[in-house]
Amino acid sequence: MIDKDGFERPDTTDEHMREIVNDKRDLVFNDQYSYRPRSIFFRAWASVFRFMAICVFNPFMRLSRGLKIFGKENRKKLRHKGFVMTCNHVYLLDDLSVGTNVFATRKIYFTTLAQNIRRPMVGFWLRSLGGIPIPAGSLSGMKKFNDDISFLLKKHKPVLFNPEAAMWPFYREIRPFKRGAFQAAVRNDVPVLPIVALFKRKKKRNGKFKYFLTFALCNPIYVDKNLATEREQIDDLTQRAYQTTKSVAEEWYQIQDCGFDDQVGKPKIKTRNLVFENDKWKVEKK
Numbered sequence: 001m002i003d004k005d006g007f008e009r010p011d012t013t014d015e016h017m018r019e020i021v022n023d024k025r026d027l028v029f030n031d032q033y034s035y036r037p038r039s040i041f042f043r044a045w046a047s048v049f050r051f052m053a054i055c056v057f058n059p060f061m062r063l064s065r066g067l068k069i070f071g072k073e074n075r076k077k078l079r080h081k082g083f084v085m086t087c088n089h090v091y092l093l094d095d096l097s098v099g100t101n102v103f104a105t106r107k108i109y110f111t112t113l114a115q116n117i118r119r120p121m122v123g124f125w126l127r128s129l130g131g132i133p134i135p136a137g138s139l140s141g142m143k144k145f146n147d148d149i150s151f152l153l154k155k156h157k158p159v160l161f162n163p164e165a166a167m168w169p170f171y172r173e174i175r176p177f178k179r180g181a182f183q184a185a186v187r188n189d190v191p192v193l194p195i196v197a198l199f200k201r202k203k204k205r206n207g208k209f210k211y212f213l214t215f216a217l218c219n220p221i222y223v224d225k226n227l228a229t230e231r232e233q234i235d236d237l238t239q240r241a242y243q244t245t246k247s248v249a250e251e252w253y254q255i256q257d258c259g260f261d262d263q264v265g266k267p268k269i270k271t272r273n274l275v276f277e278n279d280k281w282k283v284e285k286k
Helices: 040-064 094-102 122-128 139-154 180-187 230-254
Strands: 068-070 083-087 109-113 131-134 158-161 192-203 209-217 274-277 280-283
Touching: 040 094, 040 122, 083 094, 083 180, 094 109, 094 158, 094 192, 094 209, 122 131, 131 139, 139 158, 139 180, 158 180, 180 192, 180 230, 192 230, 209 230, 230 280
Parallel strands: 068 209, 083 158, 083 192, 109 131, 109 158
Antiparallel strands: 192 209, 274 280
């Protein structure tokens, strides 16, 4: 299908747009694989590598993508707690940016495709930064995966999921959410922190566009204990996180001209003039 910005997208919302190549590392993601690193030597290396990545990647994102972060106060509400994070998957480096920019002072873990971890060097770097492969197709591996996710959450570690399942670069709409992240939240009785990735763009002289990235951290969402069954709790949490993410994204693109063709006539608002409170955008004149 062709979206409203003229980009060709897959017909199904969870289908990947980019083929992962060179996934040649001989790794088997079953119940014998350690989805959370246990080696003290690897953890020591991961701490050093993460520090180096923050020193490089943090300024890189701010300079190349003009990265802005709203809703930082919502991180404080979950200090010293384990929780699940969700983010729409619309940028190749969005997970890494959440780990090195949004949560530079706190180690997070993020789920990723098993093929990414099988890529030489790239897979090792992702693991070092907190990447956890999703063992699709292995029942025993999925059980071990869920057990290790539960261990991390109980140890007060944040875990990031991309509930849209596939990465669609610079896609403005919010695609349907899968239930996996919310199942983990319900079964471990932890809140969900929805994060919304948003864009502005500017046309360059060569006719291509440069994109500027903003993250909005929403209010944490908690499991509704009044619902009778686990399935009802998961479905309710999924729907509330989806509606929050969708509402924040829609309002962002509705109130201002972000450089897209269907926004002609809308006011051009500088990001520094925007305020994000209680999952709502406000324009503040300075």
